[in-house]
Amino acid sequence: xxxxxxxxxxxxxxxxxxxxxxxxxxxxxxxxxxxxxxxxxxxxxxxxxxxxxxxxxxxxxxxxxxxxxxxxxxxxxxxxxxxxxxxxxxxxxxxxxxxxxxxxxxxxxxxxxxxxxxxxxxxxxxxxxxxxxxxxxxxxxxxxxxxxxxxxxxxxxxxxxxxxxxxxxxxxxxxxxxxxxxxxxxxxxxxxxx
Numbered sequence: 001x002x003x004x005x006x007x008x009x010x011x012x013x014x015x016x017x018x019x020x021x022x023x024x025x026x027x028x029x030x031x032x033x034x035x036x037x038x039x040x041x042x043x044x045x046x047x048x049x050x051x052x053x054x055x056x057x058x059x060x061x062x063x064x065x066x067x068x069x070x071x072x073x074x075x076x077x078x079x080x081x082x083x084x085x086x087x088x089x090x091x092x093x094x095x096x097x098x099x100x101x102x103x104x105x106x107x108x109x110x111x112x113x114x115x116x117x118x119x120x121x122x123x124x125x126x127x128x129x130x131x132x133x134x135x136x137x138x139x140x141x142x143x144x145x146x147x148x149x150x151x152x153x154x155x156x157x158x159x160x161x162x163x164x165x166x167x168x169x170x171x172x173x174x175x176x177x178x179x180x181x182x183x184x185x186x187x188x189x190x191x192x193x194x
Contacts, residue, residue: 036052162186
């Protein structure tokens with residue numbers, strides 16, 4: 001019985017539609033289509049420019065694979081190594097790079113026009129904790145009802161709250177006015193003098 005295979009393999013979502021199939025861009029042995037390659041031995045010795053078929057034969061005689069390392073040069077650089085071990089090392093490098101990436105979140109703090117000074121101190125301590133973890137903070141001041149008519153008082157209260165935060169803050173954007181109130185995004189930095 002004839003089974004039809006999908007034409008575009010990378011767009012095949014599989015049986016359960018889990019997303020795209022990760023394409024493997026590494027070429028080994030017969031997948032290398034260029035006529036000549038620069039070959040590096042398993043010990044790191046440069047063997048020079050060889051025909052691709054001769055390089056594959058040398059690799060097979062040693063019981064290893066010819067793997068394309070760099071395609072940016074002319075001719076491409078290939079190395080005689082164990083392909084499974086090479087893939088394992090590449091995956092370990094990718095995981096290590098992902099673990100070293102800095103992950104920052106934007107944490108939210110809400111205050112109001114009638115929030116007491118003690119509650120503002122607690123919020124300031126929360127912000128200091130978030131700064132120690134390396135996060136950015138979005139401070140929102142919600143205004144209800146007739147409080148919306150007193151935008152200048154709300155802005156003054158928000159400005160005074162920003163000056164009470166220890167360690168200093170750096171504004172990523174100016175205070176924005178919205179229909180629900182005001183907001184500002186801050187991160188840790190030098191104390192502003194305004």
